[in-house]
Amino acid sequence: MTNAFSLSAIFDDHMHLRKDGFLMEAVHKFERAGGTAFNLVNLPDYSLPPGGYYNSIFSETIRLADLVMKKSSIFSLVTIGPYPLDYFYFEKAGMDPVEEMTKGIDLASKLIQEGMANAIGEIGRPHFPVPESVFGDCNSMIRYAMEKAKDVSCAVVLHTEDLDKNSLRQLEEMAYSTGMDSHRIVKHHEKPENLAWNSGVTASILASRRNVHEALRIGKSFMLETDYVDDRSKPDKVIPADSVPKRAMMIKAENENWEEIFYNIFIDLPSSVYGTDKLT
Numbered sequence: 001m002t003n004a005f006s007l008s009a010i011f012d013d014h015m016h017l018r019k020d021g022f023l024m025e026a027v028h029k030f031e032r033a034g035g036t037a038f039n040l041v042n043l044p045d046y047s048l049p050p051g052g053y054y055n056s057i058f059s060e061t062i063r064l065a066d067l068v069m070k071k072s073s074i075f076s077l078v079t080i081g082p083y084p085l086d087y088f089y090f091e092k093a094g095m096d097p098v099e100e101m102t103k104g105i106d107l108a109s110k111l112i113q114e115g116m117a118n119a120i121g122e123i124g125r126p127h128f129p130v131p132e133s134v135f136g137d138c139n140s141m142i143r144y145a146m147e148k149a150k151d152v153s154c155a156v157v158l159h160t161e162d163l164d165k166n167s168l169r170q171l172e173e174m175a176y177s178t179g180m181d182s183h184r185i186v187k188h189h190e191k192p193e194n195l196a197w198n199s200g201v202t203a204s205i206l207a208s209r210r211n212v213h214e215a216l217r218i219g220k221s222f223m224l225e226t227d228y229v230d231d232r233s234k235p236d237k238v239i240p241a242d243s244v245p246k247r248a249m250m251i252k253a254e255n256e257n258w259e260e261i262f263y264n265i266f267i268d269l270p271s272s273v274y275g276t277d278k279l280t
Contacts, residue, residue, distance in 0.1 A: 008280040011266040012038035012244040013204045014225035021230030026241040033242035037075040044083040050093040054104040078117040109148040121157025146178040155184040168199040195220040207243045
């Protein structure tokens, strides 16, 4: 299949797929628009029993990535880890959330070390107010994930509440204390305005027109994502699967230095963050 651009990579940093979703329809939609690679992030599935939960969802995510690469020209990175709301899933089941999610981080890091996946995530904190004890437990697991990521030399993808300058600095300090490079910490669904603070944490920005224009105006390096969820009952959730290559087309039309911008967004930064040379 011919890509829409001569440059060698159009990378979506955060994509979800489901076996009961649009799956390959969504992949081919991304591919037809010019997309060449994405980061496949596991989705929670609370219909599963809590026993062996992470074995089930991690193996399914890895299987879906393999399917994508067999049935399309797309290259897929894989990100696996405990989702923040898993805390309440295990709590409701009468299990210790921290113990279970820690096991999930351990399993994710083992699979990454074995070459089955590329990053731990999306981990972090719920994006809504929670008791201070839950907030503290989540911070402990972020720190633990950073420690494990340093051990296996991988990135950590964060799902959190909207961050401000101070909370970004706290994440940088947490990374520093574990010996992890902060640029390998990816803030998923980051606000483009936060680029102005020049944090060492890597920003992954939702690929809306407004966000891309604002991020390019500020000028700091960033990645683009759809956070596509692949739900047949809610098509194009969060934004359509082909949004990143469409924003790439917009960038090309509006910027004389589009090749440099493409290289920064789609090749240089993600290759550095995820430690791969397979995006081109």
